[in-house]
Amino acid sequence: MSILLVVLQGPSASGKSTIQSKLGLPRVVTWTSRLPREGEIDGVDYFFRTKEEMQRLYEQGQMIEMTRYHGNFYGTPIQLLEDIFHKSERRSVILDEAGAKKIKQFFNDKILIIGVKAERHECAQRLEARGHSTSDINARLETFEVEIDALSHCDLVLNNTYWNREKIDQIVQYLKEGLEKQHGTL
Numbered sequence: 680m681s682i683l684l685v686v687l688q689g690p691s692a693s694g695k696s697t698i699q700s701k702l703g704l705p706r707v708v709t710w711t712s713r714l715p716r717e718g719e720i721d722g723v724d725y726f727f728r729t730k731e732e733m734q735r736l737y738e739q740g741q742m743i744e745m746t747r748y749h750g751n752f753y754g755t756p757i758q759l760l761e762d763i764f765h766k767s768e769r770r771s772v773i774l775d776e777a778g779a780k781k782i783k784q785f786f787n788d789k790i791l792i793i794g795v796k797a798e799r800h801e802c803a804q805r806l807e808a809r810g811h812s813t814s815d816i817n818a819r820l821e822t823f824e825v826e827i828d829a830l831s832h833c834d835l836v837l838n839n840t841y842w843n844r845e846k847i848d849q850i851v852q853y854l855k856e857g858l859e860k861q862h863g864t865l
């Protein structure tokens with residue numbers, strides 16, 4: 680058994696992107712209808728597309744999964760995942776619970792789903808520091824408890840709270856080395 684896809688799942692600002700970049704795997708760039716944040720680049724952070732384009736792709740059966748999050752669509756075109764299978768290149772992706780469960784059906788034991796959590800007040804602080812408005816912070820954290828409960832299906836859950844930072848770095852390093860060792864067995 681070797682892992683082809685690492686999924687990161689968790690509430691907003693729990694630290695998924697941070698852990699994803701520390702893992703160092705190439706990312707699956709998914710699609711979203713939300714506007715880019717400052718510094719985000721089309722094709723790097725997301726493919727920023729309109730709701731209409733995303734809806735059309737979904738209706739054409741070209742989205743493996745699509746979800747609505749605070750008024751926007753987020754989704755994964757089938758083509759992106761086929762590339763992983765055909766090229767046998769290990770990747771990582773950030774998804775919500777529904778997306779992770781859907782994609783697990785295709786990858787079975789070749790998927791590792793990592794839950795990322797932190798305290799609610801920390802996530803709020805991090806969102807504030809990222810420049811989100813109070814109403815946006817409240818909207819994003821409205822589902823916080825549900826999203827924490829939803830981590831129960833994950834293969835492992837990282838408690839990415841501030842005081843646990845060093846330990847998380849160490850665990851991520853172990854994972855990274857373990858995945859690199861597997862490389863030859865893909």
Ligand SMILES: Nc1ncnc2c1ncn2[C@@H]1O[C@H](COP(=O)(O)OP(=O)(O)OP(=O)(O)O)[C@@H](O)[C@H]1O
Pocket residue numbers: 689690691692693694695696697698805806809839840841843844
């Ligand atoms: N352990 C930590 N301690 C303190 N700050 C952290 C920690 N992990 C991440 N952060 C900071 O929190 C902020 C949010 O992190 P990140 O973007 O990784 O979260 P996310 O879960 O991907 O967020 P979202 O889903 O909202 O895009 C960033 O500014 C990041 O530097």
Ligand SMILES: Nc1nc2c(ncn2[C@@H]2O[C@H](COP(=O)(O)O)[C@@H](O)[C@H]2O)c(=O)[nH]1
Pocket residue numbers: 688689690691709710713744745746748753754755773774775776777778779
């Ligand atoms: N099911 C999917 N969920 C996704 C996808 N890409 C992101 N996400 C989820 O959306 C939130 C919010 O993302 P943000 O970039 O606006 O902060 C993120 O935390 C994921 O849970 C996707 O392609 N499919």
